[in-house]
Amino acid sequence: xxxxxxxxxxxxxxxxxxxxxxxxxxxxxxxxxxxxxxxxxxxxxxxxxxxxxxxxxxxxxxxxxxxxxxxxxxxxxxxxxxxxxxxxxxxxxxxxxxxxxxxxxxxxxxxxxxxxxxxxxxxxxxxxxxxxxxxxxxxxxxxxxxxxxxxxxxxxxxxxxxxxxxxxxxxxxxxxxxxxxxxxxx
Numbered sequence: 001x002x003x004x005x006x007x008x009x010x011x012x013x014x015x016x017x018x019x020x021x022x023x024x025x026x027x028x029x030x031x032x033x034x035x036x037x038x039x040x041x042x043x044x045x046x047x048x049x050x051x052x053x054x055x056x057x058x059x060x061x062x063x064x065x066x067x068x069x070x071x072x073x074x075x076x077x078x079x080x081x082x083x084x085x086x087x088x089x090x091x092x093x094x095x096x097x098x099x100x101x102x103x104x105x106x107x108x109x110x111x112x113x114x115x116x117x118x119x120x121x122x123x124x125x126x127x128x129x130x131x132x133x134x135x136x137x138x139x140x141x142x143x144x145x146x147x148x149x150x151x152x153x154x155x156x157x158x159x160x161x162x163x164x165x166x167x168x169x170x171x172x173x174x175x176x177x178x179x180x181x182x183x184x185x186x
Contacts, residue, residue, distance in 0.1 A: 031131050035082055042075060043121035055118035062107050062117040069107045070163050076100045077156055079126045084148040086134035096126045097155035108166055
């Protein structure tokens with residue numbers, strides 16, 4: 001019996017040492033269910049029967065001229081801000097901001113942009129990036145560093161400048177078209 005106990009203790013010690021020698025495993029953390037649900041609503045809510053193509057509220061709301069793409073971009077900012085709480089690396093946050101910017105700029109184009117909105121799923125891409133790069137659990141994601149908030153603030157400010165610029169350009173073009181139409185009808 002003493003030999004069996006000694007053997008058992010020795011095997012436990014060896015397993016413990018082997019565990020210490022193994023490289024640490026990276027744990028992929030999950031993201032809040034609400035973020036997954038938001039991305040699904042914005043990018044995959046509806047399915048085209050027979051084709052299996054999916055699109056969400058991003059493409060539908062984007063049909064509203066002038067405000068649609070801006071409204072959906074504001075929703076996308078929520079996912080971007082969540083990346084700060086999950087302590088995602090800044091380069092990933094920048095990539096997420098680029099996804100939102102591409103969605104906004106190309107989605108704002110008449111007709112082609114609406115089709116692009118159905119194809120380019122920036123919210124789903126950003127939640128996937130968040131899932132891959134999150135360094136802490138959802139429970140621990142309550143506090144973030146000030147530098148990260150400032151970084152995201154600069155990205156959101158840059159995207160807002162693009163939105164304002166696009167709105168000003170749209171208004172200018174509408175005025176020009178209206179003036180030409182008025183001059184042509186005289």
